[in-house]
Amino acid sequence: MRIVLAALALLAAAHALPAAAGDRFYYLGYGVVQVVDGDADTIVADIPIKGAVREVDVTPDRKFMYVAANRRHVHKVDLATNRVVASIDLASDGWERFMFGFALAADGTSAYGAMMSRRADKGEAIVGRPVVAQFDLATGKILRSVEVPWGVAHLVAVRGGAQLYAFGQALYTIDTTQPELAVVATRPLAGRGMNILPFWDYTFDNGGVASMNYYTATHMGLLIVDQKSGAIDDLPLRGDPVMAYSVVLAPDRKLAYAVMDELTVIDLARKTYARSVPVAEGTSYGVNVSSDGRKVYVAGGGSTLTVYDARTLKPLKVLQMASDGMDLRRLPK
Amino acid sequence: MRKKAIQALNEKARAIERLADGEQPTAQALTDRKVPQGCTTIFDTGWETNPRPTYPVGNCQASARDFHGCVGDCWWPAQMPDGLTNHREFDEQCPNVARDWRNLKYD
Numbered sequence: 001m002r003i004v005l006a007a008l009a010l011l012a013a014a015h016a017l018p019a020a021a022g023d024r025f026y027y028l029g030y031g032v033v034q035v036v037d038g039d040a041d042t043i044v045a046d047i048p049i050k051g052a053v054r055e056v057d058v059t060p061d062r063k064f065m066y067v068a069a070n071r072r073h074v075h076k077v078d079l080a081t082n083r084v085v086a087s088i089d090l091a092s093d094g095w096e097r098f099m100f101g102f103a104l105a106a107d108g109t110s111a112y113g114a115m116m117s118r119r120a121d122k123g124e125a126i127v128g129r130p131v132v133a134q135f136d137l138a139t140g141k142i143l144r145s146v147e148v149p150w151g152v153a154h155l156v157a158v159r160g161g162a163q164l165y166a167f168g169q170a171l172y173t174i175d176t177t178q179p180e181l182a183v184v185a186t187r188p189l190a191g192r193g194m195n196i197l198p199f200w201d202y203t204f205d206n207g208g209v210a211s212m213n214y215y216t217a218t219h220m221g222l223l224i225v226d227q228k229s230g231a232i233d234d235l236p237l238r239g240d241p242v243m244a245y246s247v248v249l250a251p252d253r254k255l256a257y258a259v260m261d262e263l264t265v266i267d268l269a270r271k272t273y274a275r276s277v278p279v280a281e282g283t284s285y286g287v288n289v290s291s292d293g294r295k296v297y298v299a300g301g302g303s304t305l306t307v308y309d310a311r312t313l314k315p316l317k318v319l320q321m322a323s324d325g326m327d328l329r330r331l332p333k
Numbered sequence: 334m335r336k337k338a339i340q341a342l343n344e345k346a347r348a349i350e351r352l353a354d355g356e357q358p359t360a361q362a363l364t365d366r367k368v369p370q371g372c373t374t375i376f377d378t379g380w381e382t383n384p385r386p387t388y389p390v391g392n393c394q395a396s397a398r399d400f401h402g403c404v405g406d407c408w409w410p411a412q413m414p415d416g417l418t419n420h421r422e423f424d425e426q427c428p429n430v431a432r433d434w435r436n437l438k439y440d
Contacts, residue, residue, distance in 0.1 A: 030401060030424035052405040052416065052424040070424070071406070071417060098417060100406075261394055283393035285402060302398035303429045323428035324401045 021292040022333045027299055028053035029323035035082060038290055041307050041317050045082040049075055053326055055102040058204055062331060071098040088140035095119045100153040106161030110134050110143060114152040114166055132166050132174055146181035148172055154198035156210045158230035167198040193217060200246030203227060205288060205330045213247045213258060222247060238272040245285045251293045259287035259298050263313060277313045281306055286327035299328040397430040
């Protein structure tokens with residue numbers, strides 16, 4: 001009897017403890033990517049990186065993260081050892097290239113980038129046409145490209161990589177299945193009064209769904225992109241718009257969290273704002289959520305990472321990071 | 334004949350005009366664009382104007398927290414180091430603006 005009671009007590013105690021979500025967060029800094037254990041909320045590794053990190057993507061097996069930095073470098077990071085194992089520079093053939101928008105291709109050996117380019121010829125600056133290009137991840141060599149209108153700043157691969165969504169002043173759909181890349185559809189954004197800064201989308205964190213906010217003259221809305229189907233939900237939100245750089249979805253997809261100077265909870269079913277609290281540390285670029293939905297993480301902009309209780313929005317912990325940062329991304333351990 | 338808005342009044346000014354004879358326009362006013370832009374030429378947003386009536390009012394708080402975001406992509410290039418062309422290693426010099434601002438070395 002005593003053994004049974006002890007076992008029941010242990011079981012009850014175990015039940016009372018918060019379950020370990022088993023997350024690993026990657027803080028995208030300057031000259032460094034820092035790894036944070038999401039159960040203890042402590043920094044567990046530093047990955048030295050050349051450049052200011054801007055965008056990342058992960059391989060389908062989650063073994064490698066490709067890190068785009070300084071708009072021109074791409075580093076391959078082994079997530080088992082937390083080390084950079086290869087790096088490329090997108091400059092070649094006398095051209096400098098600047099990449100705004102990065103997505104791995106389905107072949108595992110190449111990636112797509114939205115690129116601007118320039119070179120000097122006898123003292124004159126030559127500016128190349130903006131393109132979305134596919135490049136070799138081992139060499140940086142451009143494999144093929146398609147010209148796009150000025151202003152593309154973000155790429156999302158959809159339908160198994162058969163198409164790319166290129167976000168700029170419009171949303172351009174690019175077919176990747178033919179020998180030549182081709183823009184096959186254009187959906188106006190600026191033409192519909194939508195203004196978007198699509199640097200943060202949390203596609204792999206959200207389980208294959210990109211989430212980005214936009215503004216019109218009257219409201220803020222969300223663009224929710226399902227990578228598998230390519231379907232795009234446009235959710236205009238009711239109420240005075242909050243200011244936000246980025247938006248991440250809660251695991252149950254009932255809520256979303258937005259951040260800039262405040263952390264704001266968005267009720268996705270009612271399409272409105274539920275609650276906002278000021279971020280005491282100041283303006284932040286990135287927001288993420290634990291896979292169990294219990295904790296919200298705010299980081300980037302400055303050099304802090306703040307952990308919030310998702311239910312109360314009270315800060316639980318503030319980590320001082322090694323550098324200022326651009327974003328915080330989540331993967332399972 | 335259409336009257337010029339600005340006329341050369343001395344020999345030096347006339348010499349400058351002669352230098353420009355036959356030249357075609359080589360620059361475009363930024364205001365001719367449909368949206369504003371920095372040298373980064375990405376889709377600009379105006380997020381930072383942040384026109385809320387209550388706290389926090391105005392730009393990013395504190396401005397240091399938005400410094401690297403602007404530098405790296407060349408926003409506000411007249412006010413901040415241009416991280417795409419002239420100050421590419423800025424992130425190495427000053428990875429944490431609030432801590433390392435004394436290391437700033439740019440004109």
